[in-house]
Amino acid sequence: MDLDTVTSLRPAGSRDDLRLAPGEGFLAGGTWLFSEHQDHLTGLVDLTTLGWEPxxxxxxxxxxxxxxxxxxxxxxxxxxxxxxxxxxxxxxxxxxxxxxxxxxxxxxxxxxxxxxxxxxxxxxxxxxxxxxxxxxxxxxxxxxxxxxxxxxxxxxxxxxxxxxxxxxxxxLAAAAVFRRASLTSLGRSAAVVIARRDGDGLVLSITASTPRPHVLRFPHLPAAAELSEALDPISWYDDPHGAPDWREAVTRHLAAEACQELGA
CATH class of the missing domain: 3.30.465.10 (Uridine Diphospho-n-acetylenolpyruvylglucosamine Reductase; domain 3)
Incomplete structure:
Protein backbone atom coordinates (compact mmCIF):
# COMPACT_ATOMS: atom_id res chain seq x y z
CA MET A 1 0.00 0.00 0.00
CA ASP A 2 1.24 3.49 -0.81
CA LEU A 3 1.56 5.79 2.21
CA ASP A 4 0.41 8.95 0.47
CA THR A 5 1.05 11.20 3.48
CA VAL A 6 4.72 10.16 3.72
CA THR A 7 7.00 12.53 1.83
CA SER A 8 10.43 11.59 3.21
CA LEU A 9 12.48 8.49 3.99
CA ARG A 10 15.70 8.82 6.00
CA PRO A 11 18.11 5.86 6.18
CA ALA A 12 19.64 5.86 9.67
CA GLY A 13 23.41 5.45 9.75
CA SER A 14 24.08 6.21 13.42
CA ARG A 15 22.25 6.77 16.67
CA ASP A 16 22.19 10.51 16.01
CA ASP A 17 19.93 9.84 13.01
CA LEU A 18 17.26 8.40 15.31
CA ARG A 19 16.11 11.81 16.55
CA LEU A 20 12.63 12.12 15.08
CA ALA A 21 11.35 15.27 13.43
CA PRO A 22 7.65 16.13 13.82
CA GLY A 23 5.55 13.62 11.87
CA GLU A 24 8.32 11.03 11.57
CA GLY A 25 8.15 7.40 12.68
CA PHE A 26 10.48 4.42 12.68
CA LEU A 27 10.52 1.82 9.91
CA ALA A 28 11.80 -1.71 10.49
CA GLY A 29 10.49 -4.46 8.20
CA GLY A 30 7.36 -2.51 7.32
CA THR A 31 5.20 -5.56 6.62
CA TRP A 32 2.43 -4.16 8.82
CA LEU A 33 3.28 -0.47 8.38
CA PHE A 34 2.62 -0.63 4.64
CA SER A 35 -0.55 -2.69 5.04
CA GLU A 36 -2.67 0.19 6.36
CA HIS A 37 -2.98 3.94 5.95
CA GLN A 38 -0.70 5.84 8.32
CA ASP A 39 -2.23 9.29 8.12
CA HIS A 40 -0.30 10.49 11.18
CA LEU A 41 3.06 10.00 9.44
CA THR A 42 4.82 12.36 7.04
CA GLY A 43 8.27 10.76 7.20
CA LEU A 44 10.01 7.46 7.99
CA VAL A 45 13.39 6.70 9.53
CA ASP A 46 14.72 3.33 8.35
CA LEU A 47 16.30 1.32 11.18
CA THR A 48 17.48 -1.51 8.94
CA THR A 49 20.25 0.63 7.47
CA LEU A 50 22.02 0.75 10.85
CA GLY A 51 23.65 -2.57 9.98
CA TRP A 52 23.03 -4.32 13.30
CA GLU A 53 24.01 -7.97 13.45
CA PRO A 54 20.84 -10.10 13.70
CA LEU A 172 17.44 -20.51 25.81
CA ALA A 173 18.51 -24.03 26.75
CA ALA A 174 15.50 -24.95 28.90
CA ALA A 175 12.98 -27.57 27.85
CA ALA A 176 9.80 -25.95 26.52
CA VAL A 177 6.37 -26.94 25.23
CA PHE A 178 4.41 -24.86 22.69
CA ARG A 179 0.62 -24.92 22.31
CA ARG A 180 -1.52 -22.81 19.98
CA ALA A 181 -5.22 -22.61 19.15
CA SER A 182 -7.19 -20.80 16.46
CA LEU A 183 -10.77 -20.77 15.24
CA THR A 184 -9.59 -22.11 11.87
CA SER A 185 -6.58 -24.10 10.75
CA LEU A 186 -5.07 -21.06 9.00
CA GLY A 187 -6.51 -18.40 11.29
CA ARG A 188 -4.81 -15.88 13.53
CA SER A 189 -3.66 -17.22 16.90
CA ALA A 190 -6.46 -17.05 19.45
CA ALA A 191 -4.42 -18.56 22.29
CA VAL A 192 -0.73 -19.35 22.66
CA VAL A 193 0.66 -21.10 25.72
CA ILE A 194 4.34 -21.87 26.24
CA ALA A 195 5.56 -23.81 29.27
CA ARG A 196 9.27 -23.73 30.13
CA ARG A 197 11.35 -25.46 32.76
CA ASP A 198 13.04 -23.06 35.21
CA GLY A 199 15.27 -25.14 37.44
CA ASP A 200 12.90 -27.24 39.53
CA GLY A 201 10.08 -24.84 38.72
CA LEU A 202 8.01 -23.91 35.70
CA VAL A 203 7.34 -20.71 33.76
CA LEU A 204 4.07 -20.42 31.84
CA SER A 205 3.47 -17.63 29.31
CA ILE A 206 -0.02 -16.74 28.10
CA THR A 207 -0.45 -14.66 24.94
CA ALA A 208 -2.92 -14.11 22.07
CA SER A 209 -5.93 -14.88 24.29
CA THR A 210 -5.23 -11.82 26.45
CA PRO A 211 -4.85 -8.08 25.72
CA ARG A 212 -1.30 -8.19 27.06
CA PRO A 213 1.13 -11.03 27.80
CA HIS A 214 1.09 -12.81 31.13
CA VAL A 215 3.86 -14.89 32.71
CA LEU A 216 3.05 -17.24 35.59
CA ARG A 217 5.81 -18.75 37.73
CA PHE A 218 5.60 -21.87 39.83
CA PRO A 219 8.31 -23.29 42.14
CA HIS A 220 7.26 -26.78 41.05
CA LEU A 221 4.97 -28.47 38.55
CA PRO A 222 1.55 -27.00 39.48
CA ALA A 223 -1.37 -29.19 40.40
CA ALA A 224 -4.61 -28.66 38.48
CA ALA A 225 -6.17 -26.54 41.24
CA GLU A 226 -3.04 -24.40 41.62
CA LEU A 227 -2.87 -23.77 37.88
CA SER A 228 -6.56 -22.90 37.69
CA GLU A 229 -6.26 -20.44 40.58
CA ALA A 230 -3.26 -18.73 38.95
CA LEU A 231 -5.28 -18.18 35.75
CA ASP A 232 -8.34 -16.77 37.55
CA PRO A 233 -7.26 -13.06 37.67
CA ILE A 234 -6.51 -12.87 33.93
CA SER A 235 -8.73 -10.78 31.64
CA TRP A 236 -9.48 -12.34 28.25
CA TYR A 237 -9.38 -10.69 24.84
CA ASP A 238 -12.43 -10.24 22.62
CA ASP A 239 -12.23 -9.84 18.85
CA PRO A 240 -13.51 -11.66 15.71
CA HIS A 241 -10.84 -14.34 16.21
CA GLY A 242 -12.39 -15.59 19.45
CA ALA A 243 -14.83 -14.74 22.22
CA PRO A 244 -13.44 -14.21 25.74
CA ASP A 245 -15.16 -17.23 27.30
CA TRP A 246 -13.94 -19.52 24.51
CA ARG A 247 -10.43 -18.11 24.73
CA GLU A 248 -10.38 -18.66 28.48
CA ALA A 249 -11.55 -22.26 28.15
CA VAL A 250 -9.04 -23.03 25.41
CA THR A 251 -6.18 -21.38 27.29
CA ARG A 252 -6.94 -23.33 30.44
CA HIS A 253 -6.96 -26.57 28.46
CA LEU A 254 -3.70 -25.76 26.66
CA ALA A 255 -2.00 -24.69 29.89
CA ALA A 256 -2.93 -27.93 31.64
CA GLU A 257 -1.80 -29.95 28.61
CA ALA A 258 1.53 -28.10 28.35
CA CYS A 259 2.29 -28.46 32.03
CA GLN A 260 1.45 -32.14 31.94
CA GLU A 261 3.70 -32.76 28.95
CA LEU A 262 6.58 -30.80 30.42
CA GLY A 263 6.22 -32.67 33.68
CA ALA A 264 6.30 -35.99 31.88
Missing part, protein backbone atom coordinates in the same frame (compact mmCIF):
# COMPACT_ATOMS: atom_id res chain seq x y z
CA UNK A 55 22.04 -11.64 16.94
CA UNK A 56 25.22 -11.76 19.00
CA UNK A 57 26.37 -14.02 21.82
CA UNK A 58 27.16 -12.31 25.11
CA UNK A 59 28.36 -13.46 28.51
CA UNK A 60 24.77 -13.44 29.79
CA UNK A 61 23.03 -14.91 26.75
CA UNK A 62 22.09 -13.93 23.23
CA UNK A 63 21.18 -10.38 22.18
CA UNK A 64 18.65 -10.39 19.33
CA UNK A 65 18.63 -7.13 17.37
CA UNK A 66 15.24 -5.52 16.95
CA UNK A 67 15.91 -5.47 13.19
CA UNK A 68 16.55 -9.23 13.11
CA UNK A 69 14.13 -10.77 10.62
CA UNK A 70 12.08 -13.86 11.34
CA UNK A 71 14.16 -15.80 8.82
CA UNK A 72 17.39 -14.69 10.52
CA UNK A 73 15.96 -15.59 13.92
CA UNK A 74 15.74 -19.23 12.88
CA UNK A 75 19.52 -19.14 12.53
CA UNK A 76 19.69 -18.62 16.27
CA UNK A 77 19.04 -22.34 16.66
CA UNK A 78 22.70 -22.86 15.74
CA UNK A 79 23.60 -21.47 19.16
CA UNK A 80 24.53 -24.22 21.58
CA UNK A 81 21.62 -25.16 23.80
CA UNK A 82 18.94 -23.36 21.78
CA UNK A 83 15.62 -25.10 21.19
CA UNK A 84 14.94 -25.21 17.42
CA UNK A 85 11.38 -26.49 17.81
CA UNK A 86 10.22 -23.52 19.89
CA UNK A 87 11.66 -20.92 17.50
CA UNK A 88 10.18 -22.73 14.52
CA UNK A 89 6.76 -23.05 16.18
CA UNK A 90 6.62 -19.34 16.95
CA UNK A 91 7.78 -18.40 13.45
CA UNK A 92 5.14 -20.66 11.89
CA UNK A 93 2.46 -19.11 14.11
CA UNK A 94 2.68 -16.03 11.88
CA UNK A 95 1.09 -18.07 9.05
CA UNK A 96 3.03 -15.96 6.58
CA UNK A 97 5.05 -16.71 3.48
CA UNK A 98 8.81 -17.18 3.44
CA UNK A 99 8.97 -13.84 1.61
CA UNK A 100 7.48 -12.08 4.63
CA UNK A 101 9.77 -14.08 6.95
CA UNK A 102 12.71 -12.42 5.19
CA UNK A 103 11.29 -8.93 5.80
CA UNK A 104 9.28 -8.86 9.06
CA UNK A 105 11.40 -8.07 12.12
CA UNK A 106 11.37 -9.26 15.70
CA UNK A 107 11.31 -5.72 17.09
CA UNK A 108 8.56 -4.63 14.74
CA UNK A 109 6.33 -7.47 15.87
CA UNK A 110 6.94 -6.74 19.55
CA UNK A 111 6.48 -2.97 19.25
CA UNK A 112 3.27 -3.39 17.23
CA UNK A 113 1.94 -5.09 20.36
CA UNK A 114 -0.85 -7.13 18.83
CA UNK A 115 -2.15 -9.89 21.13
CA UNK A 116 -1.31 -12.52 18.49
CA UNK A 117 2.25 -11.27 18.05
CA UNK A 118 4.28 -14.47 17.76
CA UNK A 119 7.54 -12.82 18.80
CA UNK A 120 5.82 -11.51 21.90
CA UNK A 121 4.88 -15.12 22.68
CA UNK A 122 8.43 -16.33 22.16
CA UNK A 123 10.24 -13.58 24.04
CA UNK A 124 7.92 -13.51 27.05
CA UNK A 125 8.24 -17.28 27.36
CA UNK A 126 12.03 -16.87 27.41
CA UNK A 127 11.98 -13.98 29.93
CA UNK A 128 13.63 -11.72 27.34
CA UNK A 129 14.69 -8.22 28.36
CA UNK A 130 14.49 -5.30 25.93
CA UNK A 131 17.32 -2.78 25.69
CA UNK A 132 15.66 0.56 24.93
CA UNK A 133 17.54 3.57 23.60
CA UNK A 134 16.14 6.87 24.87
CA UNK A 135 16.18 10.10 22.82
CA UNK A 136 18.56 11.81 25.27
CA UNK A 137 21.31 9.28 24.49
CA UNK A 138 20.62 7.05 27.48
CA UNK A 139 19.20 3.58 27.73
CA UNK A 140 16.98 1.47 29.92
CA UNK A 141 16.07 -2.20 30.21
CA UNK A 142 12.61 -3.68 30.56
CA UNK A 143 11.17 -7.17 30.36
CA UNK A 144 9.13 -7.80 27.20
CA UNK A 145 6.23 -8.95 29.37
CA UNK A 146 6.07 -5.41 30.82
CA UNK A 147 7.03 -3.53 27.65
CA UNK A 148 3.85 -4.75 25.94
CA UNK A 149 1.20 -2.98 27.99
CA UNK A 150 -1.95 -3.73 25.97
CA UNK A 151 -3.42 -3.97 22.49
CA UNK A 152 -1.09 -1.89 20.28
CA UNK A 153 0.20 -0.21 23.43
CA UNK A 154 3.72 -0.29 24.84
CA UNK A 155 5.65 1.55 27.52
CA UNK A 156 7.88 3.16 24.87
CA UNK A 157 7.97 6.94 25.12
CA UNK A 158 8.04 9.07 21.94
CA UNK A 159 11.41 8.73 20.23
CA UNK A 160 12.48 5.60 22.14
CA UNK A 161 13.88 2.71 20.10
CA UNK A 162 14.24 -0.95 21.05
CA UNK A 163 17.84 -1.81 20.26
CA UNK A 164 17.80 -5.52 21.15
CA UNK A 165 16.33 -8.30 23.25
CA UNK A 166 18.49 -10.28 25.68
CA UNK A 167 17.64 -13.95 26.14
CA UNK A 168 19.69 -15.56 28.87
CA UNK A 169 21.47 -18.87 28.29
CA UNK A 170 19.44 -20.70 30.93
CA UNK A 171 16.12 -19.81 29.30
Missing amino acids: WTSTVDGVAIASTCTIAQLLGLTDVQGARPALFRSCAEAFLMSAKIWRTATVGGNVCLALPAGAMISLLTALDAEALVWTPDGGERREGVVDLVAGVQSTTLAPGEVVRSFLVRHEA
Whole structure:
Protein backbone atom coordinates (compact mmCIF):
# COMPACT_ATOMS: atom_id res chain seq x y z
CA MET A 1 0.00 0.00 0.00
CA ASP A 2 1.24 3.49 -0.81
CA LEU A 3 1.56 5.79 2.21
CA ASP A 4 0.41 8.95 0.47
CA THR A 5 1.05 11.20 3.48
CA VAL A 6 4.72 10.16 3.72
CA THR A 7 7.00 12.53 1.83
CA SER A 8 10.43 11.59 3.21
CA LEU A 9 12.48 8.49 3.99
CA ARG A 10 15.70 8.82 6.00
CA PRO A 11 18.11 5.86 6.18
CA ALA A 12 19.64 5.86 9.67
CA GLY A 13 23.41 5.45 9.75
CA SER A 14 24.08 6.21 13.42
CA ARG A 15 22.25 6.77 16.67
CA ASP A 16 22.19 10.51 16.01
CA ASP A 17 19.93 9.84 13.01
CA LEU A 18 17.26 8.40 15.31
CA ARG A 19 16.11 11.81 16.55
CA LEU A 20 12.63 12.12 15.08
CA ALA A 21 11.35 15.27 13.43
CA PRO A 22 7.65 16.13 13.82
CA GLY A 23 5.55 13.62 11.87
CA GLU A 24 8.32 11.03 11.57
CA GLY A 25 8.15 7.40 12.68
CA PHE A 26 10.48 4.42 12.68
CA LEU A 27 10.52 1.82 9.91
CA ALA A 28 11.80 -1.71 10.49
CA GLY A 29 10.49 -4.46 8.20
CA GLY A 30 7.36 -2.51 7.32
CA THR A 31 5.20 -5.56 6.62
CA TRP A 32 2.43 -4.16 8.82
CA LEU A 33 3.28 -0.47 8.38
CA PHE A 34 2.62 -0.63 4.64
CA SER A 35 -0.55 -2.69 5.04
CA GLU A 36 -2.67 0.19 6.36
CA HIS A 37 -2.98 3.94 5.95
CA GLN A 38 -0.70 5.84 8.32
CA ASP A 39 -2.23 9.29 8.12
CA HIS A 40 -0.30 10.49 11.18
CA LEU A 41 3.06 10.00 9.44
CA THR A 42 4.82 12.36 7.04
CA GLY A 43 8.27 10.76 7.20
CA LEU A 44 10.01 7.46 7.99
CA VAL A 45 13.39 6.70 9.53
CA ASP A 46 14.72 3.33 8.35
CA LEU A 47 16.30 1.32 11.18
CA THR A 48 17.48 -1.51 8.94
CA THR A 49 20.25 0.63 7.47
CA LEU A 50 22.02 0.75 10.85
CA GLY A 51 23.65 -2.57 9.98
CA TRP A 52 23.03 -4.32 13.30
CA GLU A 53 24.01 -7.97 13.45
CA PRO A 54 20.84 -10.10 13.70
CA TRP A 55 22.04 -11.64 16.94
CA THR A 56 25.22 -11.76 19.00
CA SER A 57 26.37 -14.02 21.82
CA THR A 58 27.16 -12.31 25.11
CA VAL A 59 28.36 -13.46 28.51
CA ASP A 60 24.77 -13.44 29.79
CA GLY A 61 23.03 -14.91 26.75
CA VAL A 62 22.09 -13.93 23.23
CA ALA A 63 21.18 -10.38 22.18
CA ILE A 64 18.65 -10.39 19.33
CA ALA A 65 18.63 -7.13 17.37
CA SER A 66 15.24 -5.52 16.95
CA THR A 67 15.91 -5.47 13.19
CA CYS A 68 16.55 -9.23 13.11
CA THR A 69 14.13 -10.77 10.62
CA ILE A 70 12.08 -13.86 11.34
CA ALA A 71 14.16 -15.80 8.82
CA GLN A 72 17.39 -14.69 10.52
CA LEU A 73 15.96 -15.59 13.92
CA LEU A 74 15.74 -19.23 12.88
CA GLY A 75 19.52 -19.14 12.53
CA LEU A 76 19.69 -18.62 16.27
CA THR A 77 19.04 -22.34 16.66
CA ASP A 78 22.70 -22.86 15.74
CA VAL A 79 23.60 -21.47 19.16
CA GLN A 80 24.53 -24.22 21.58
CA GLY A 81 21.62 -25.16 23.80
CA ALA A 82 18.94 -23.36 21.78
CA ARG A 83 15.62 -25.10 21.19
CA PRO A 84 14.94 -25.21 17.42
CA ALA A 85 11.38 -26.49 17.81
CA LEU A 86 10.22 -23.52 19.89
CA PHE A 87 11.66 -20.92 17.50
CA ARG A 88 10.18 -22.73 14.52
CA SER A 89 6.76 -23.05 16.18
CA CYS A 90 6.62 -19.34 16.95
CA ALA A 91 7.78 -18.40 13.45
CA GLU A 92 5.14 -20.66 11.89
CA ALA A 93 2.46 -19.11 14.11
CA PHE A 94 2.68 -16.03 11.88
CA LEU A 95 1.09 -18.07 9.05
CA MET A 96 3.03 -15.96 6.58
CA SER A 97 5.05 -16.71 3.48
CA ALA A 98 8.81 -17.18 3.44
CA LYS A 99 8.97 -13.84 1.61
CA ILE A 100 7.48 -12.08 4.63
CA TRP A 101 9.77 -14.08 6.95
CA ARG A 102 12.71 -12.42 5.19
CA THR A 103 11.29 -8.93 5.80
CA ALA A 104 9.28 -8.86 9.06
CA THR A 105 11.40 -8.07 12.12
CA VAL A 106 11.37 -9.26 15.70
CA GLY A 107 11.31 -5.72 17.09
CA GLY A 108 8.56 -4.63 14.74
CA ASN A 109 6.33 -7.47 15.87
CA VAL A 110 6.94 -6.74 19.55
CA CYS A 111 6.48 -2.97 19.25
CA LEU A 112 3.27 -3.39 17.23
CA ALA A 113 1.94 -5.09 20.36
CA LEU A 114 -0.85 -7.13 18.83
CA PRO A 115 -2.15 -9.89 21.13
CA ALA A 116 -1.31 -12.52 18.49
CA GLY A 117 2.25 -11.27 18.05
CA ALA A 118 4.28 -14.47 17.76
CA MET A 119 7.54 -12.82 18.80
CA ILE A 120 5.82 -11.51 21.90
CA SER A 121 4.88 -15.12 22.68
CA LEU A 122 8.43 -16.33 22.16
CA LEU A 123 10.24 -13.58 24.04
CA THR A 124 7.92 -13.51 27.05
CA ALA A 125 8.24 -17.28 27.36
CA LEU A 126 12.03 -16.87 27.41
CA ASP A 127 11.98 -13.98 29.93
CA ALA A 128 13.63 -11.72 27.34
CA GLU A 129 14.69 -8.22 28.36
CA ALA A 130 14.49 -5.30 25.93
CA LEU A 131 17.32 -2.78 25.69
CA VAL A 132 15.66 0.56 24.93
CA TRP A 133 17.54 3.57 23.60
CA THR A 134 16.14 6.87 24.87
CA PRO A 135 16.18 10.10 22.82
CA ASP A 136 18.56 11.81 25.27
CA GLY A 137 21.31 9.28 24.49
CA GLY A 138 20.62 7.05 27.48
CA GLU A 139 19.20 3.58 27.73
CA ARG A 140 16.98 1.47 29.92
CA ARG A 141 16.07 -2.20 30.21
CA GLU A 142 12.61 -3.68 30.56
CA GLY A 143 11.17 -7.17 30.36
CA VAL A 144 9.13 -7.80 27.20
CA VAL A 145 6.23 -8.95 29.37
CA ASP A 146 6.07 -5.41 30.82
CA LEU A 147 7.03 -3.53 27.65
CA VAL A 148 3.85 -4.75 25.94
CA ALA A 149 1.20 -2.98 27.99
CA GLY A 150 -1.95 -3.73 25.97
CA VAL A 151 -3.42 -3.97 22.49
CA GLN A 152 -1.09 -1.89 20.28
CA SER A 153 0.20 -0.21 23.43
CA THR A 154 3.72 -0.29 24.84
CA THR A 155 5.65 1.55 27.52
CA LEU A 156 7.88 3.16 24.87
CA ALA A 157 7.97 6.94 25.12
CA PRO A 158 8.04 9.07 21.94
CA GLY A 159 11.41 8.73 20.23
CA GLU A 160 12.48 5.60 22.14
CA VAL A 161 13.88 2.71 20.10
CA VAL A 162 14.24 -0.95 21.05
CA ARG A 163 17.84 -1.81 20.26
CA SER A 164 17.80 -5.52 21.15
CA PHE A 165 16.33 -8.30 23.25
CA LEU A 166 18.49 -10.28 25.68
CA VAL A 167 17.64 -13.95 26.14
CA ARG A 168 19.69 -15.56 28.87
CA HIS A 169 21.47 -18.87 28.29
CA GLU A 170 19.44 -20.70 30.93
CA ALA A 171 16.12 -19.81 29.30
CA LEU A 172 17.44 -20.51 25.81
CA ALA A 173 18.51 -24.03 26.75
CA ALA A 174 15.50 -24.95 28.90
CA ALA A 175 12.98 -27.57 27.85
CA ALA A 176 9.80 -25.95 26.52
CA VAL A 177 6.37 -26.94 25.23
CA PHE A 178 4.41 -24.86 22.69
CA ARG A 179 0.62 -24.92 22.31
CA ARG A 180 -1.52 -22.81 19.98
CA ALA A 181 -5.22 -22.61 19.15
CA SER A 182 -7.19 -20.80 16.46
CA LEU A 183 -10.77 -20.77 15.24
CA THR A 184 -9.59 -22.11 11.87
CA SER A 185 -6.58 -24.10 10.75
CA LEU A 186 -5.07 -21.06 9.00
CA GLY A 187 -6.51 -18.40 11.29
CA ARG A 188 -4.81 -15.88 13.53
CA SER A 189 -3.66 -17.22 16.90
CA ALA A 190 -6.46 -17.05 19.45
CA ALA A 191 -4.42 -18.56 22.29
CA VAL A 192 -0.73 -19.35 22.66
CA VAL A 193 0.66 -21.10 25.72
CA ILE A 194 4.34 -21.87 26.24
CA ALA A 195 5.56 -23.81 29.27
CA ARG A 196 9.27 -23.73 30.13
CA ARG A 197 11.35 -25.46 32.76
CA ASP A 198 13.04 -23.06 35.21
CA GLY A 199 15.27 -25.14 37.44
CA ASP A 200 12.90 -27.24 39.53
CA GLY A 201 10.08 -24.84 38.72
CA LEU A 202 8.01 -23.91 35.70
CA VAL A 203 7.34 -20.71 33.76
CA LEU A 204 4.07 -20.42 31.84
CA SER A 205 3.47 -17.63 29.31
CA ILE A 206 -0.02 -16.74 28.10
CA THR A 207 -0.45 -14.66 24.94
CA ALA A 208 -2.92 -14.11 22.07
CA SER A 209 -5.93 -14.88 24.29
CA THR A 210 -5.23 -11.82 26.45
CA PRO A 211 -4.85 -8.08 25.72
CA ARG A 212 -1.30 -8.19 27.06
CA PRO A 213 1.13 -11.03 27.80
CA HIS A 214 1.09 -12.81 31.13
CA VAL A 215 3.86 -14.89 32.71
CA LEU A 216 3.05 -17.24 35.59
CA ARG A 217 5.81 -18.75 37.73
CA PHE A 218 5.60 -21.87 39.83
CA PRO A 219 8.31 -23.29 42.14
CA HIS A 220 7.26 -26.78 41.05
CA LEU A 221 4.97 -28.47 38.55
CA PRO A 222 1.55 -27.00 39.48
CA ALA A 223 -1.37 -29.19 40.40
CA ALA A 224 -4.61 -28.66 38.48
CA ALA A 225 -6.17 -26.54 41.24
CA GLU A 226 -3.04 -24.40 41.62
CA LEU A 227 -2.87 -23.77 37.88
CA SER A 228 -6.56 -22.90 37.69
CA GLU A 229 -6.26 -20.44 40.58
CA ALA A 230 -3.26 -18.73 38.95
CA LEU A 231 -5.28 -18.18 35.75
CA ASP A 232 -8.34 -16.77 37.55
CA PRO A 233 -7.26 -13.06 37.67
CA ILE A 234 -6.51 -12.87 33.93
CA SER A 235 -8.73 -10.78 31.64
CA TRP A 236 -9.48 -12.34 28.25
CA TYR A 237 -9.38 -10.69 24.84
CA ASP A 238 -12.43 -10.24 22.62
CA ASP A 239 -12.23 -9.84 18.85
CA PRO A 240 -13.51 -11.66 15.71
CA HIS A 241 -10.84 -14.34 16.21
CA GLY A 242 -12.39 -15.59 19.45
CA ALA A 243 -14.83 -14.74 22.22
CA PRO A 244 -13.44 -14.21 25.74
CA ASP A 245 -15.16 -17.23 27.30
CA TRP A 246 -13.94 -19.52 24.51
CA ARG A 247 -10.43 -18.11 24.73
CA GLU A 248 -10.38 -18.66 28.48
CA ALA A 249 -11.55 -22.26 28.15
CA VAL A 250 -9.04 -23.03 25.41
CA THR A 251 -6.18 -21.38 27.29
CA ARG A 252 -6.94 -23.33 30.44
CA HIS A 253 -6.96 -26.57 28.46
CA LEU A 254 -3.70 -25.76 26.66
CA ALA A 255 -2.00 -24.69 29.89
CA ALA A 256 -2.93 -27.93 31.64
CA GLU A 257 -1.80 -29.95 28.61
CA ALA A 258 1.53 -28.10 28.35
CA CYS A 259 2.29 -28.46 32.03
CA GLN A 260 1.45 -32.14 31.94
CA GLU A 261 3.70 -32.76 28.95
CA LEU A 262 6.58 -30.80 30.42
CA GLY A 263 6.22 -32.67 33.68
CA ALA A 264 6.30 -35.99 31.88
